[in-house]
Amino acid sequence: VLALEVDAPNVxxxxxxxxxxxxxxxxxxxxxxxxxxxxxxxxxxxxxxxHERFTAPDLIKDVAAKVGGGGGGRPDLAQAGGxxxxxxxxxxxxxxxxxxx
Numbered sequence: 317v318l319a320l321e322v323d324a325p326n327v328x329x330x331x332x333x334x335x336x337x338x339x340x341x342x343x344x345x346x347x348x349x350x351x352x353x354x355x356x357x358x359x360x361x362x363x364x365x366x367h368e369r370f371t372a373p374d375l376i377k378d379v380a381a382k383v384g385g386g387g388g389g390r391p392d393l394a395q396a397g398g399x400x401x402x403x404x405x406x407x408x409x410x411x412x413x414x415x416x417x
Contacts, residue, residue: 383403
């Protein structure tokens, strides 16, 4: 599990960082967040071998709620946005709790 706040000036840069993470992570879950102009974009990846237990859209709903937002996407990759940068660490903690179930 990788949960990391990164310095990304926009959502495209955050996606590019996630593409790099995905290429180096054959199995696992990764969530990246950034603060851009007071907003919090999130991208969450779940490798295909874990889809029976978790999908990215299912996880990102609860994770994004912690930053005051919502989102969705494909089973392997979901994107969300929120407006509460102070909730990023709570969002990561929520992700880890969901994965521990």
